Amino acid sequence: MIETFGATFFGVITSFSLWYLGTWFVQYRSDKQARASILIEIKEEIQLNIAVLDSHISGIPNVLKKGEIPGALSGRLGLAVYHYAINSGQLRLLSTQQRLTLTVVARLSEAANEFINNTETLLNIWHLKPQDQALRLANHRLSNLVESLQDKRKHLQAALDSL
16 A cells, blocks of 8 residues: 555656646747747847938938928837837846846837927928028928937947847
């Protein structure tokens, strides 16, 4: 009877241990794949945001040379991966440094989008002013926008390099 109990007890403990280790291993592999996927998506979005900034940085001076006031500034920086990482809970899979970098990137992108949106609103208001005054104001604001976007581009590139 003790022999049967010992064999049964050993079998149950062994079965539980194998189940637990198997579950842990499956979760570990899943988290590892999710971490790699989210990092790839973050890097791709940062690269896309850098491309959007480059298009603004190179396009705005061309518009200013023509002496025109643009009615709209196309392209905004993406924040989809940041929101996805938070909402899905995959942000926990990243290291503290990676989470901090992602937070900085998101804040920079939000600030750039706000500056672009505010500039676009001002440009539309300035269309109502006399042409020479509006052009002077728009030139100053768009020059400041380009400087700000260049600075944000540098920071995004540094964040991309650190990931």
